[in-house]
Amino acid sequence: MSQAKLTKFFTKS
Amino acid sequence: MFEAKLIQGNLIKKIMEGLKDLVTEANFDLSPGGVSLQAMDSSHVALVALMLRGDAFENYRCDRPRSIGMNLVNLSKVLKCAGNDDTMTLKADDTQNNITLVFESQAEDKYAEVQMELMDIDSEHLGIPDNTYDAIVKMPSAQFSQIVKDLSSIGDTVTVSVTKDGITFSTSGDVGTAHITCKQNTSMEKEADHTTVNLEHPVTLTFALRYFVTFAKSTSLSHQMSISLSKELPVMVEYAMGDMGHIRFYLAPKIDD
Secondary structure (H helix, E strand, O other), X not given: OEXXXXXXXXXXX | OEEEEEOOOHHHHHHHHHHOOOOOEEEEEEEOOEEEEEEEOOOOOEEEEEEEEHHHOOOEEEOOOEEEEEEHHHHHHHHOOOOXXXXXXXXXXXXXXXXXXXXXXOOOOOEEEEEEEOEOOOOOOEEOOOOOOOEEEEEEHHHHHHHHHHXXXXXXXEEEEEEOOEEEEEEEOOOOEEEEEEEOEOOOOOHHHOEEEEEOOOEEEEEEHHHXXXXXXXXXXXXXXXXXXXXXXXXXXXXXXXXXXXXXXXXXXXXXX
């Protein structure tokens, strides 16, 4: 398994 | 002009305990409604979102919205000047690049004033969607803290699984494997001791355990905490501070390659 980054789920606002 | 006074000044100390191991510098967003902060850790895996409502303060004044950048390591040093029972007043003049912190004893026989330089910080603000989570578990924060500490001495990752029976934390390492299950339990007199499972769909996700250990440093903020999970989404770990505000942590899961 690899560590996902938050930016994969949350968009920059 | 920004000015805000907290009767329980140690609330800021407790908040900093939960923040300083995750982020070293952050922008505090001051607005007429209150103080908020959003910051990601350097690896962009975890995010902390703090909200303190203006009416949580004894007197709160914020003439115009403004972001003030602070080095949290320095802020922690400054906060050492505050006694645990001291009131804390924060003052920032719009024209100055510093913040003044005033700590006063309840008996008003000790007065400390510290000025700290502000800094310009480039930070990315993320839009966090209002998720409907598959599972929300509320449990005593001390219990969550103990579980993640115990498991972190056995393994590096934790698999969190919520079913109608409860929440299970599992890890494995050189020592062996461990599973800890907390079942729904509302039989205790104090609501803060209850464990409740609100389940839409069973969910299982895997996370880096060390982040949970860092989040649990906010344990002193609240007797209860909550873990909100959805399939293939970041977990939200929340410590609510009554009606004063909250601190929320988001952590991206480990995903199959």
